Amino acid sequence: MMIIKSHLKQKNKSILILIQLFIASFSICIGLGLLESNISHIIQVKSIFPPNTLYMETNIEDSEENLNKHQIMMIEKLYKYIKNDTRVASVGSYNTGYVKSDTSDTPNELYENVKVIAIDSDLTNVFNNSKKIVPPKESKNDDIPILVGKSVENIMPIGTIKIIKLTNSNKEYSVIVKGVIKKNTFFLHDSFDYNISDNIESTNDKIIVILPKGETSFMGNNLLISLKNNSDEIIFKTDLDKTLNKYNMKGYVHSINQEVNKYIDRNKIPIITSISISIILLILSSFGLVGVILSSIIRRKIEFGIRYAIGATPKDIMCLIVGEVLSLFLLGNFLGVMVALILSLFISGISIGIITIAISTLIMLIFCFLSSLIPAIKIIRIEPIKLINKGSE
Secondary structure, eight states: OHHHHHHHHTHHHHHHHHHHHHHHHHHHHHHHHHHHHHHHHHHHHHHHOOTTEEEEEESOOSOGGGSOHHHHHHHHHHHHHHHHOTTEEEEEOEEEEEEBOSSSSSBOGGGTTOEEEEEOGGGGGTOTTHHHHSOSSOOSSSOEEEEEOTTTTTTSOTTOEEEEEETTTOOEEEEEEEEEOOTTOEEEOSSOOSSGGGOEEESTTEEEEEOOTTOOOOOSSEEEEEEOTTOOHHHHHHHHHHHHHHTTOOEEEEEHHHHHHHHHHHHHHHHHHHHHHHHHHHHHHHHHHHHHHHHHHHHTHHHHHHHHHTTOOHHHHHHHHHHHHHHHHHHHHHHHHHHHHHHHHHSTTOOOOHHHHHHHHHHHHHHHHHHHHHHHHHHHTSOHHHHHSTTOO
16 A cells, blocks of 8 residues: 555656666567577477478479360379489378368368368378377277367267368368367468478367378379488488489479578568667666656655654565655556467467466566666665654765
């Protein structure tokens, strides 16, 4: 109550300190949020891929039904060439599909927000998280066992049988739900890009279908390749480029590690800039905060002298001064974190998680405590009688 009365008495000073704390808290939260987002993305990528995974993309974009016989033959030759290469440990692809309606060939409206990911059985050997996405033993009947994400479980409980259709090949498979994918499991985006690992998604809204052995979803567009440990990645990529030319196919191949490094390089400057600005603002706020507190305390010398006169101890005076600042810290930090959280909802690349909030709050707490400690020590070193005599030292 005493701290609240003190703030009400020096209203303008308290508001000025609160604004400075809000700006400093918001800035450091955004800077750490950018860093957390990037670290989280890299961890997610590494949870999916081993370091020696390669990604190949070719320029064939037509669906299988639109490809001519020669194109299909070239695609099949390319796939067999890569699969039979002694340097390759595993190779495969994945593609997308939808849950088919019970009455027509169109997607079932009930599952319009559910993403179906069909993975080659060989591709399960490529992923680090294959144990989380591979369903249990195959069903006794012709239904393919599948796993569903946590948010899909409510509309497709275990035992549900549905028909899924692949969008690229128009192939249909009867599937049965055999389990639920573990929490915090990630997979690639359902659309392909030059850097396939840039978009990592949670499996909460996905259905994972492992295609029967011998079948592949590879259409000559996108392929994931895992090399053996003793294989030379550079030479393999050179040989693969030559093979693409041989089959009159254009494309590129690079490692997931290269993608991660490019991702880091792209975000390095924004992260460094943001954190640098946060540190500068924090330092400037520190000087300003100490100045405002010191100015406020000097103007209150008589008040502190009177408190001494009625029995207050130096410890009581210090607790009052530090308590005033820490109470403003609680409000300023809360507002700064809340605004940063709201902003992160609209700006991709900023992740305000528990770690960011905890670290930024700890930094601000230490900053506020030290900023209030300096003026507090200064005031308790002045003799009480001099405090009562206004303007004297």
